[in-house]
Amino acid sequence: MTAAAAPMSWFPWDDVLETGLGLLRLKPAELWAMTPREFAWCARLNRAAPHAPARNDLGALMARFPDP
Template sequence: MSAAAPAGPQPDAAAFPWDEAMALCFGTFRLSPRDFWALTPRELAALVAPFSRTRAAAPSRERLDQLLALYPDWR
């Protein structure tokens, strides 16, 4: 018989960013506290997802020059 996994957070698990989630939901979406706490985890994830994605880095100067060469009417 195997031992049961320990209850509670694992040592390498990151804490949920409650402050950021509440700031986004209360500030940006203007949710009431009642509506915020009534969200399911899936609903909360759907609201927060577009704001938590990593954005692409700006193009390098070399890439920008290449694009300007391809599209000279932008100058």
């Protein structure tokens, strides 16, 4: 007789744990106290990556704030 295989989970638990505990370095209690929306915000999920400044914008910033 063999043990029944555990049902596949649709939720990416491994990814959540790796991101929360590894990347974000949250304590387990902090991770489990978060709402899914808070976790997504902290992990930058569902948000577009910021764009690099355009060359002209970077030049203007460098002129305005020169290195000492």
